[in-house]
Amino acid sequence: MDLFDYLPDQKIQVCKPCGYGVSPGNFGRHLAKHHPNHLDLSRKAIHQVIGDLTKVPLINHRKEPIRLPDPTEPHFRSLSLWRGLRCPKCPYVCLADNTISTHMASKHPSAIPSGRKPRTAIPPDPIPRIEVDCQRFFSKGSGSGFFQVTIMPSPEELEERRRLEEMRRELSREDFIRAQIEVQIKDIQEQLEPIESCILDNQDPTEASPWQEMTRWSRYLHGKDLRIVTRLARLPDPATEPELHCIIQSLERVVQSAHQSVCEDKINIFDQARINSFILQRRAFDRPLMVKLQKPTWRIYIKVWSCLLCFARRTSQPDCPIGLAHRLTPRQLTLLDQLFEYAHRLVQWQRVESTSESSILDGSSQEHICLSSFNRLDNTCLEFCISLLDHILRGDLFESVVIGFFAAKGVNEEKKILKEAYDYTPTLSAFIKVAQMLVIQRSVRAAEDGEVDYPGDLLDEMRDRFLLHGTHSPFNWALRLRAYGKKVGCC
Numbered sequence: 001m002d003l004f005d006y007l008p009d010q011k012i013q014v015c016k017p018c019g020y021g022v023s024p025g026n027f028g029r030h031l032a033k034h035h036p037n038h039l040d041l042s043r044k045a046i047h048q049v050i051g052d053l054t055k056v057p058l059i060n061h062r063k064e065p066i067r068l069p070d071p072t073e074p075h076f077r078s079l080s081l082w083r084g085l086r087c088p089k090c091p092y093v094c095l096a097d098n099t100i101s102t103h104m105a106s107k108h109p110s111a112i113p114s115g116r117k118p119r120t121a122i123p124p125d126p127i128p129r130i131e132v133d134c135q136r137f138f139s140k141g142s143g144s145g146f147f148q149v150t151i152m153p154s155p156e157e158l159e160e161r162r163r164l165e166e167m168r169r170e171l172s173r174e175d176f177i178r179a180q181i182e183v184q185i186k187d188i189q190e191q192l193e194p195i196e197s198c199i200l201d202n203q204d205p206t207e208a209s210p211w212q213e214m215t216r217w218s219r220y221l222h223g224k225d226l227r228i229v230t231r232l233a234r235l236p237d238p239a240t241e242p243e244l245h246c247i248i249q250s251l252e253r254v255v256q257s258a259h260q261s262v263c264e265d266k267i268n269i270f271d272q273a274r275i276n277s278f279i280l281q282r283r284a285f286d287r288p289l290m291v292k293l294q295k296p297t298w299r300i301y302i303k304v305w306s307c308l309l310c311f312a313r314r315t316s317q318p319d320c321p322i323g324l325a326h327r328l329t330p331r332q333l334t335l336l337d338q339l340f341e342y343a344h345r346l347v348q349w350q351r352v353e354s355t356s357e358s359s360i361l362d363g364s365s366q367e368h369i370c371l372s373s374f375n376r377l378d379n380t381c382l383e384f385c386i387s388l389l390d391h392i393l394r395g396d397l398f399e400s401v402v403i404g405f406f407a408a409k410g411v412n413e414e415k416k417i418l419k420e421a422y423d424y425t426p427t428l429s430a431f432i433k434v435a436q437m438l439v440i441q442r443s444v445r446a447a448e449d450g451e452v453d454y455p456g457d458l459l460d461e462m463r464d465r466f467l468l469h470g471t472h473s474p475f476n477w478a479l480r481l482r483a484y485g486k487k488v489g490c491c
């Protein structure tokens with residue numbers, strides 16, 4: 001069983017993805033709640049898995065004390081690691097500053113500088129505390145106290161470091177990066193293969209539509225008028241929604257410059273391969289991001305994001321005809337307001353310019369104003385798009401406007417039904433491709449503005465935060481949905 005790690009000295013089964021111990025009576029509930037789709041559970045019945053877990057002696061941590069390791073002992077590989085504070089008088093460890101103050105006040109009152117309030121403005125001596133690495137066995141209740149540990153690399157990690165050092169010495173910089181990327185791609189593919197086959201294994205041919213179940217659209221759209229929902233995700237009418245029209249033109253310019261950045265190699269070939277390496281592609285390294293698409297294809301691709309921006313704006317308005325479950329984050333809201341405001345000003349200005357016979361401004365200042373307004377609009381547009389991707393989903397999936405939008409796009413307006421996978425995966429491909437272009441453009445811009453030294457620096461950061469498989473992000477959901485859709489759509 002790969003999911004758990006048994007600690008023989010403490011007699012605890014630690015759930016590896018969660019990084020904490022699970023009490024013996026709680027295995028069933030924990031697995032159902034946190035890992036319903038784990039491979040171990042599709043291969044065996046749940047009671048069998050629990051049977052395996054309980055074959056070894058297990059502690060009842062609510063009644064018996066757990067053996068705490070010595071602070072010099074190496075850390076437990078399967079438990080989460082924290083940076084904590086240790087009491088200078090005893091082994092007590094906690095995470096927060098004020099917790100240690102409370103601990104000192106109750107356990108070692110004499111160690112605290114006397115209660116007399118100093119009359120001067122000089123603050124009292126801070127309570128001494130020591131920063132340490134720490135872990136805990138359980139996430140709550142008894143056994144959830146932190147204890148100090150010493151981080152020690154495993155023999156494999158030491159071996160890996162030695163190997164990397166050797167490679168770095170012997171290879172040129174480019175070859176070294178190339179080798180690193182190849183290793184990463186291999187790792188990701190190895191991780192993904194079992195997940196993909198697991199999706200197939202779970203598929204039950206008698207179910208109405210596993211695709212519908214996977215998308216959960218019916219839950220998000222439950223009781224909603226589907227005609228209104230599709231209208232919210234439509235392209236704008238330039239006459240009645242000039243600002244939205246102006247915004248989607250801005251998006252087109254942004255994607256266009258991203259396209260140019262790739263063609264002009266502003267982002268180097270390694271980074272291009274990198275952004276693609278999280279997608280299942282046998283030879284991702286040989287195939288950096290494909291941008292040589294036909295013009296009409298690009299137009300269709302950008303259309304998906306254009307509709308997304310319109311959907312975000314329309315559903316954030318107080319007069320939106322239906323209430324949907326997604327919520328914009330404060331950052332998304334601020335950027336969207338700004339974006340709309342810039343678009344509004346530009347629309348007004350264009351209107352004045354087109355109606356007045358002769359412009360008040362001379363040609364060059366007019367051009368200058370125009371250029372800077374467009375730049376500001378495009379930059380905000382790009383920022384807003386990135387903020388939509390950079391939405392870590394801690395609770396419900398449908399908190400994300402992107403995922404809500406996927407549902408809205410899943411409605412077949414004519415037939416008033418939800419689209420099936422074969423009909424839908426192209427939408428996800430378009431979303432993914434344009435998202436990659438936007439991330440590239442954001443990285444290129446950051447390097448041009450001096451925010452980072454190389455585009456690759458920010459690219460790596462964004463990739464780790466919200467593009468990689470395993471991150472809880474809308475992008476990752478799109479990848480999973482597409483992988484699933486392709487499996488179920490072709491049979």
Ligand SMILES: [Zn+2]
Nearest residue numbers: 015017018034
């Ligand atoms: Zn777990």
Ligand SMILES: [Zn+2]
Nearest residue numbers: 087089090092
């Ligand atoms: Zn203490």
